[in-house]
Amino acid sequence: MESKAQSFDRSITDGPLARAVWMLAWPTMLQNAVAGLQGIIDHIMVGHYVGYTANAAIGVSWQIIVVVIVFISCVFTGMVVLVARLAGANEPEQVNRVVYQALLVALGLSAIMGITGFLAAPALLDVVHAAPAVQHEALPFLRIMFAGIGGMMMVFMVGTAFRAAGDARASLRLGVAATILTVLFNVLLIPRLGTTGAAIGTVSSNVIVALFGLRMFFRPSSVIRFHRGMSLSPDGEIIRSLFRFGLPTGFQGIAMNVAGVTLVRFIGSLQHSAAAQAAYAVGYTELFSLITWPSFGLMGAAATIAGQNLGAGKPDRAKHGVALAARIGLGVAAVVGSAFLLIPGPLLGIFGMTEPLVASIGAQLLRFLSVSGFFVTVALTYTGGLQGTGDTRSPLYISIVSQIVIPIGICAVLQSMRGLHPTDIWLAILLGHFTRATLSMLRFRQGRWRNIGVGVGQAGELP
Numbered sequence: 001m002e003s004k005a006q007s008f009d010r011s012i013t014d015g016p017l018a019r020a021v022w023m024l025a026w027p028t029m030l031q032n033a034v035a036g037l038q039g040i041i042d043h044i045m046v047g048h049y050v051g052y053t054a055n056a057a058i059g060v061s062w063q064i065i066v067v068v069i070v071f072i073s074c075v076f077t078g079m080v081v082l083v084a085r086l087a088g089a090n091e092p093e094q095v096n097r098v099v100y101q102a103l104l105v106a107l108g109l110s111a112i113m114g115i116t117g118f119l120a121a122p123a124l125l126d127v128v129h130a131a132p133a134v135q136h137e138a139l140p141f142l143r144i145m146f147a148g149i150g151g152m153m154m155v156f157m158v159g160t161a162f163r164a165a166g167d168a169r170a171s172l173r174l175g176v177a178a179t180i181l182t183v184l185f186n187v188l189l190i191p192r193l194g195t196t197g198a199a200i201g202t203v204s205s206n207v208i209v210a211l212f213g214l215r216m217f218f219r220p221s222s223v224i225r226f227h228r229g230m231s232l233s234p235d236g237e238i239i240r241s242l243f244r245f246g247l248p249t250g251f252q253g254i255a256m257n258v259a260g261v262t263l264v265r266f267i268g269s270l271q272h273s274a275a276a277q278a279a280y281a282v283g284y285t286e287l288f289s290l291i292t293w294p295s296f297g298l299m300g301a302a303a304t305i306a307g308q309n310l311g312a313g314k315p316d317r318a319k320h321g322v323a324l325a326a327r328i329g330l331g332v333a334a335v336v337g338s339a340f341l342l343i344p345g346p347l348l349g350i351f352g353m354t355e356p357l358v359a360s361i362g363a364q365l366l367r368f369l370s371v372s373g374f375f376v377t378v379a380l381t382y383t384g385g386l387q388g389t390g391d392t393r394s395p396l397y398i399s400i401v402s403q404i405v406i407p408i409g410i411c412a413v414l415q416s417m418r419g420l421h422p423t424d425i426w427l428a429i430l431l432g433h434f435t436r437a438t439l440s441m442l443r444f445r446q447g448r449w450r451n452i453g454v455g456v457g458q459a460g461e462l463p
Contacts, residue, residue, distance in 0.1 A: 021301055021328070024305065025300075083098055100226060110154075121143045125139060154214065178206055185197075318385070326382065341367060386449060407432040
């Protein structure tokens with residue numbers, strides 16, 4: 001295969017900016033919405049077939065799993081920085097090398113973390129103070145998910161690589177395929193196996209799609225292509241760059257999700273802990289995803305727009321593209337937040353959460369989340385802009401302040417003074433989101449990212 005046939009979409013750096021942002025954003029927004037729908041279907045089914053303790057079990061388990069996923073995916077953040085910058089500079093062979101090295105590292109990390117998580121699952125559930133009934137449902141789910149974490153990471157890795165190179169539709173096809181297969185498997189397995197069936201369905205579908213996704217790298221027409229003559233050995237320079245840009249994001253993700261686990265622990269200390277954990281699992285993990293998943297799509301679009309345009313020597317275009325993505329996110333947050341305020345009962349009822357106490361706590365949480373949505377979408381979009389240009393350290397520091405110091409600090413102080421109420425935790429979450437949005441936007445507007453070099457295929461170092 002000849003590398004000259006490989007080309008990138010130059011409309012990202014040369015065409016109308018609004019069209020470029022939307023072209024990158026809508027496939028990922030749709031993919032994430034479909035993936036979020038899968039999680040909603042899982043919760044609906046286990047809620048009806050097993051009960052709200054199963055909803056709490058899946059929510060608690062995912063809170064733990066996401067910590068591991070985010071750490072592994074730090075490699076993908078480093079990959080996005082390098083791929084977007086190199087694609088903007090029109091260096092296809094360097095893009096191919098970076099993606100291959102990211103694949104090697106991700107496979108190794110998935111194996112290590114999967115085995116560790118499988119063995120440590122009981123202790124991890126103790127850490128979050130899951131109620132005994134919740135632990136009973138969560139343990140097999142958690143262990144199966146850790147056993148199959150490699151498949152999930154490969155689907156994520158392939159989609160992220162294509163999106164950073166400008167082909168967001170390839171990522172969409174993989175995501176939709178994984179979701180459809182998961183829903184089909186879960187419809188068959190959850191009625192028979194409960195939460196265990198949900199885990200088996202999720203893992204099996206992702207392994208199948210991962211194998212298909214890896215084949216895409218060998219297609220002659222692919223925007224990223226592995227071919228004969230490529231070096232198959234590890235490249236120390238690229239791997240160091242992957243971790244140099246990615247590790248701050250990994251630590252950021254761990255910090256945020258450890259904060260999430262700690263919040264679950266605070267929720268577990270409430271008087272009606274199982275009901276509150278179920279409300280949190282459905283309200284925050286599932287319904288709030290109607291805002292966060294589109295926002296993550298916009299975050300990915302902002303990262304690609306910013307990285308490619310900086311690589312092409314157009315920093316002002318990068319800045320305007322990120323701001324445009326944030327405005328799209330605010331529109332999504334307004335629509336979904338209105339639904340949280342106007343119809344909380346029907347939304348919670350979809351998940352079988354009709355018991356008065358659970359429904360009351362859930363509706364209360366949704367009122368707070370209707371405001372948080374505006375801050376979350378702004379925070380994620382500007383975080384994407386920072387990370388896409390190579391400033392992966394600032395989001396780490398911002399997350400420590402906004403996701404740990406403020407919400408965890410508020411909960412700890414109130415618990416020591418008078419004991420916690422659900423509204424205390426919901427307010428702490430809201431204040432953390434507000435802080436993250438404000439600091440992320442201010443940091444991006446400072447513009448220090450304009451002088452960051454990637455060190456692979458281009459000169460320059462982090463300031």
